[in-house]
Amino acid sequence: MKIRIILAASLKTFTDRTPEVALEADTVSGALQALTDEYPEAARGLFDENGDLRGFVNIYVNDRDIRTLKGIGTPLHDGDEIFLIPAIAGGACESVISTERMKAVTIEEKEIRRYSNHLQLKEISIKGQKRIMASRVLVAGIGALGGVVAERLAAAGVGTIGLADAQEVTLEGLQTQTIHSTRDLERPRAAAAKDRLKKLNPLVTTVAHQEQLTGDNVEEIIADYDIVVDATDNFVSRYLISDACVLNGKPEVFGAMYQYEGVVTVLGTKDGPCLRCLYPSPPPAGIVPTCAASGVVNTLPGIIGAMIATEVLKLITGGGEPLIGKVLAMDSWNLRYHTLHTGKDSGCPVCGRSPVIRAVQDIDYDDFCGLREDPDEEPIDLIEPEELARRISDGDRITIVDVREPHERAVHRFPGTLIIPIGQLARRQKELDPEIDTIFVCMEGKRSILAIRTLREAGYTGPMYSLKGGFETAAQIIFPNEGAWL
Numbered sequence: 241m242k243i244r245i246i247l248a249a250s251l252k253t254f255t256d257r258t259p260e261v262a263l264e265a266d267t268v269s270g271a272l273q274a275l276t277d278e279y280p281e282a283a284r285g286l287f288d289e290n291g292d293l294r295g296f297v298n299i300y301v302n303d304r305d306i307r308t309l310k311g312i313g314t315p316l317h318d319g320d321e322i323f324l325i326p327a328i329a330g331g332a333c334e335s336v337i338s339t340e341r342m343k344a345v346t347i348e349e350k351e352i353r354r355y356s357n358h359l360q361l362k363e364i365s366i367k368g369q370k371r372i373m374a375s376r377v378l379v380a381g382i383g384a385l386g387g388v389v390a391e392r393l394a395a396a397g398v399g400t401i402g403l404a405d406a407q408e409v410t411l412e413g414l415q416t417q418t419i420h421s422t423r424d425l426e427r428p429r430a431a432a433a434k435d436r437l438k439k440l441n442p443l444v445t446t447v448a449h450q451e452q453l454t455g456d457n458v459e460e461i462i463a464d465y466d467i468v469v470d471a472t473d474n475f476v477s478r479y480l481i482s483d484a485c486v487l488n489g490k491p492e493v494f495g496a497m498y499q500y501e502g503v504v505t506v507l508g509t510k511d512g513p514c515l516r517c518l519y520p521s522p523p524p525a526g527i528v529p530t531c532a533a534s535g536v537v538n539t540l541p542g543i544i545g546a547m548i549a550t551e552v553l554k555l556i557t558g559g560g561e562p563l564i565g566k567v568l569a570m571d572s573w574n575l576r577y578h579t580l581h582t583g584k585d586s587g588c589p590v591c592g593r594s595p596v597i598r599a600v601q602d603i604d605y606d607d608f609c610g611l612r613e614d615p616d617e618e619p620i621d622l623i624e625p626e627e628l629a630r631r632i633s634d635g636d637r638i639t640i641v642d643v644r645e646p647h648e649r650a651v652h653r654f655p656g657t658l659i660i661p662i663g664q665l666a667r668r669q670k671e672l673d674p675e676i677d678t679i680f681v682c683m684e685g686k687r688s689i690l691a692i693r694t695l696r697e698a699g700y701t702g703p704m705y706s707l708k709g710g711f712e713t714a715a716q717i718i719f720p721n722e723g724a725w726l
C-alpha cells in the first residue's frame with residue numbers, strides 16, 4: 241500500500257528535516273520499519289533499547305490513535321496518512337460552574353456594556369457570562385502562551401485569574417510575550433502580568449503566585465480554582481500539573497508550541513484522558529528543546545493562546561465542543577490543522593481503573609523526566625565555560641562539536657566548531673579524534689549530554705566533555721567582547 245508518514249517538527253531531526261515520507265507498507269509496524277530503514281537515526285528516537293516504541297511518541301492513522309485501532313499491527317490502505325506526534329513538552333460537557341454559583345452573580349450596568357459582545361451570543365448570553373464572572377482560572381506559566389490566555393480571560397471577565405510563574409521578564413521574551421512591556425524587564429512575570437490585567441479589566445480579581453509549582457505546593461495552589469491552564473515550558477511542570485489536576489478533580493487545558501506548530505487539548509475531565517494517558521513517559525531529557533532553545537514564530541502564541549482561552553470559555557459555559565479526547569495539532573506555517581482522536585487509557589497510573597499514583601508528593605518528577613543522573617550510568621564530565629575559554633585562547637588541541645540546530649547557530653555563532661546534529665553523531669563519529677578531548681556544545685547544556693550518551697552507546701571511547709550551562713551561559717564568558725547575541 242502506498243502511504244505517507246507525516247512527522248511533527250521535533251521528530252524531523254531524525255529524517256534530515258524531511259517533514260513527510262512517502263513509502264509502501266501494509267501495516268503501521270511495516271511502515272515504521274520502512275521509515276527506519278531509510279532513516280536509521282529515526283530508530284533511536286522512536287524505539288527504546290528493547291525495540292519497543294517509546295512512550296512519548298503517539299501514532300495516528302488518518303487522525304485515529306492506533307491504540308484505539310490495532311496498535312502497530314493496524315492495517316494500512318492506499319492513501320493512508322500516519323502522523324507521528326511526540327509529547328511537547330470531544331464532546332459537549334457540562335459547565336464546571338454550578339447553577340448556584342452562576343445565580344449568585346449579578347450583572348451591573350457597567351458590565352452589560354463591557355461584556356455586550358458575549359451577551360449577544362446565544363451560546364453564552366447572560367447565563368454564560370455570569371458563569372464566566374463566577375469562575376476562577378489558574379494560568380500556570382505566564383510566558384508567551386500563558387500571557388495571551390490571561391489577557392483573553394481577563395477581558396472576557398473571568399472572576400478570578402491566578403498567575404503562577406517564578407520567572408522574570410527578559411529581553412528575549414518580549415518578542416513573543418506581549419503581556420509584558422519593555423519597562424517590565426527584570427520584573428517578576430506574574431507581578432507584571434497582574435498589573436497589565438488590572439489595566440485591561442479592573443473588574444476581575446488577579447492573584448500572583450510568584451513561585452515554582454512543586455509537589456509540595458501545587459495542590460494547595462490549584463485548590464482555589466475551577467480550571468487550570470498549563471502553559472508551562474517544561475515536562476516536570478506538565479506532568480506535575482496533570483497529576484495534580486486528576487487527583488484533585490480539576491479540568492486542565494493544555495497548550496504547547498514548537499517553532500511554527502502548536503497543540504491544544506483538554507485533560508483531566510471525568511471521561512477524558514490525562515497527560516499520562518496520552519504520553520505515558522516524557523521524552524528523554526534534552527531530546528525535545530524548549531521554545532527558548534528552539535525559537536517560536538511570534539504570532540503562534542496568539543493563535544494557540546486564543547484557542548486555549550476558547551477551550552476555557554467552553555468549559556465554563558458548558559457550550560460548544562471542547563477538545564476532550566481530542567488533540568488539535570496545528571502547523572501555522574503551512575496552515576494545516578488536524579484534530580486527532582485520543583482516549584482515556586484504562587491502564588493509566590493516575591486516572592486508569594487501578595491507579596497507582598495517589599499523591600503528587602510521592603513522585604520524583606525530576607527523576608521521571610530524566611533530569612536526575614542514573615547512578616548506574618557513567619557520569620558525564622562537564623567543562624566550565626571559563627576553562628573552555630582558557631583552552632581556546634591557549635590554542636589547545638581540542639575538538640569542539642556544536643550539536644545545535646541551524647536556526648540556533650544562525651542567531652548565536654560559535655566559530656571554529658565542528659557542526660554535527662545529534663541525529664548524525666553516531667554515523668559521523670569517525671570525524672572525531674579519540675586521542676584528544678572533544679567538547680560538546682548545545683544551547684542549554686542538556687542536548688550536549690545527550691550527545692555524549694549517544695556516542696558512548698555507539699562505541700566511541702575518546703574523552704568527551706559537555707559545556708556546562710550550554711552556549712546560553714557560556715557566550716558572555718567565551719566571547720566577552722561580542723555580547724550574548726551575535
Ligand SMILES: [Zn+2]
Nearest residue numbers: 514517588591
Ligand atoms: Zn490518565
